[in-house]
Amino acid sequence: MTIILFLIIFGIIVISHELGHFLLAKKNGIRVVEFAIGMGPTLFHFKRGETVYSLKIFPIGGACIFDGEDGVKSENGEKDEGSFLSASVWARISSVAAGPLFNFLLAFLLALIIVAFTGSDRPVIQEITPGGAAQTAGMEAGDLITKINGEKIHLYRQVNLISALNHGEDLNIDFVRDGEKYSVTLTPIYDSSAGRYYIGLTGAGEYFKCNALQVFQYSYYELEYWVRATFKSLGMLFTGQVTKDDMAGPVGIAQIVGETYEEVKPYGISSVVFSMMNIAILLSVNLGILNLLPFPALDGGRLVFLLIEAIRGKPVPPEKEGIVHLAGMAALMILMVFVLFNDISRLFS
Incomplete structure (x- = not known):
């Protein structure tokens, strides 16, 4: 069941990403040579029109290959009509950016379903830890938190x-109590047994059912939450605040899917479905953001070269761009091997 759920989640996310590239390329008149799900040797394929649709053996990625995206012109040195090179620079930018954007769209659509059926969590304090930081700062159960350090708070x-x-670090917290606005400075208290700081709040916020308009509003807040969480996690990764053991590749993600399934299975099929959808939202947002990073071989790296072309009015020589992307791809392959090895090592630790 873990494998099945993992394949379904990953398949939906990858198809969404590549579908974004595919649809925008078609709209811009760019030929798509192949639409592939997975990586490695081909399990089966079929051709419809000018595009080959294929399924690869390793379900950890995909590809939407545009005609001429490698920068190679036709034998007579001309740009073939319908090739990636013959499209305007903004058409190419939109086709490349559409993949990550469709990941955000998928995450929003999944959030709509979850919020419509289960509601959301307002940042209302349910319980104060006696003697904790929040109580010391004067906060009480029932307070509605609106801001922390200037960041608007919509979800608990x-x-x-x-x-x-x-x-x-001190936290400047704005909250509402009985219609009145208050601001306090909260100093987290260190718990040596847990090895971390606590702010003295317990519970999971105030869950409520959303009306039709609130479904869209709180679905946006859901998407915003996962985007902020991903950026904060990346910031911690680049500043060395997380270790290799905090990273997870396909094997680690499959393990999380399995553990989540076993945990929520006793509560029924609906709990399983919504839990898997939450994982899909997290992964889809992560894939969207990671692909927009300005790293060679990723969509973000390709967008950098296209934006340079848009600004200077002419493209970077294809051979130079190709070398950069090749180096980036090699680095990504090394990282994938490292993460995979780390995942497998944790299974036996």
């Missing part, structure tokens, strides 16, 4: 995330 999970990532 934002409070939990800020608390989990805190390293003892």
